[in-house]
Amino acid sequence: MSHESKSGSGCTSGVQQAVSQRHSVRAFTEQGVPHSTLQRIFTAAAQAPSGGNLQPWQTYVLTGDDLATFLQRVAASIEQQPMGEDGAYDIYPHPLIEPYRSRRAECGDDLYKALGIEREDKFGRITQVMKNFEFFGAPVGVFFAIDKSMGRPQWAHLGMYIQTVMLLAIEEGLASCPQEAWSMRHQTVREHLGMPDDLELYCGLALGYEDVEHPINQFRTTRVPINDNVTFRGF
Numbered sequence: 001m002s003h004e005s006k007s008g009s010g011c012t013s014g015v016q017q018a019v020s021q022r023h024s025v026r027a028f029t030e031q032g033v034p035h036s037t038l039q040r041i042f043t044a045a046a047q048a049p050s051g052g053n054l055q056p057w058q059t060y061v062l063t064g065d066d067l068a069t070f071l072q073r074v075a076a077s078i079e080q081q082p083m084g085e086d087g088a089y090d091i092y093p094h095p096l097i098e099p100y101r102s103r104r105a106e107c108g109d110d111l112y113k114a115l116g117i118e119r120e121d122k123f124g125r126i127t128q129v130m131k132n133f134e135f136f137g138a139p140v141g142v143f144f145a146i147d148k149s150m151g152r153p154q155w156a157h158l159g160m161y162i163q164t165v166m167l168l169a170i171e172e173g174l175a176s177c178p179q180e181a182w183s184m185r186h187q188t189v190r191e192h193l194g195m196p197d198d199l200e201l202y203c204g205l206a207l208g209y210e211d212v213e214h215p216i217n218q219f220r221t222t223r224v225p226i227n228d229n230v231t232f233r234g235f
């Protein structure tokens with residue numbers, strides 16, 4: 001299966017521009033994000049749709065001392081349980097079937113290539129993966145949770161909300177990286193946030209200003225041609 005189209009297609013305005021500009025950013029400048037900017041993003045994101053208007057999301061936004069303390073707790077957890085905390089959901093199905101397996105491999109290979117990390121360099125790859133647990137140096141870390149009673153429809157609505165947040169961030173000149181990796185540290189996240197037992201952590205989001213010079217931010221993922229996954233009928 002060919003992976004032809006590169007994201008970032010040269011659109012010029014509005015939603016199209018935000019959609020094409022957004023990419024996962026994994027290195028940030030040290031510049032903090034004003035509270036007012038975050039207020040604007042999360043106020044506007046509340047307009048995201050959800051079936052029955054359930055708005056089934058709970059969001060936590062961390063910065064400053066709170067984020068620093070949290071990251072220290074995470075570092076301690078990594079020392080104690082390097083392989084991840086018990087009870088995390090499976091990030092991918094087992095087995096991951098084709099063509100998804102190849103897409104995942106391509107994305108990983110391109111990321112490590114951008115950093116000059118060889119395929120055999122397991123230590124180099126793991127070191128990069130562990131940067132997830134520093135929010136890739138972002139000044140703001142966000143967590144998205146959902147009530148455990150919610151089903152697949154509501155999880156989809158949560159996803160729409162997260163994408164809305166990411167696009168609004170673009171409009172504010174910010175960049176982000178959604179992170180399911182945080183599910184592997186869900187206990188530490190829960191303890192730090194005092195997250196109620198009836199909530200389940202879905203993912204994190206690194207948020208801040210892109211370090212545009214950093215090699216990891218130079219590569220772009222590809223997309224399959226829409227003929228592979230969009231069916232037009234009756235035209």
Ligand SMILES: Cc1cc2nc3c(=O)[nH]c(=O)nc-3n(C[C@H](O)[C@H](O)[C@H](O)COP(=O)(O)O)c2cc1C
Nearest residue numbers: 007022023024107132177178179180181182203221
């Ligand atoms: C919900 C979600 C969780 C993700 N989790 C991670 C993660 O834990 N770590 C990471 O580096 N990238 C993560 N990604 C980023 C994907 O790898 C990325 O979106 C995909 O390769 C497409 O690239 P793009 O975002 O640059 O367009 C995640 C993306 C989504 C939507």
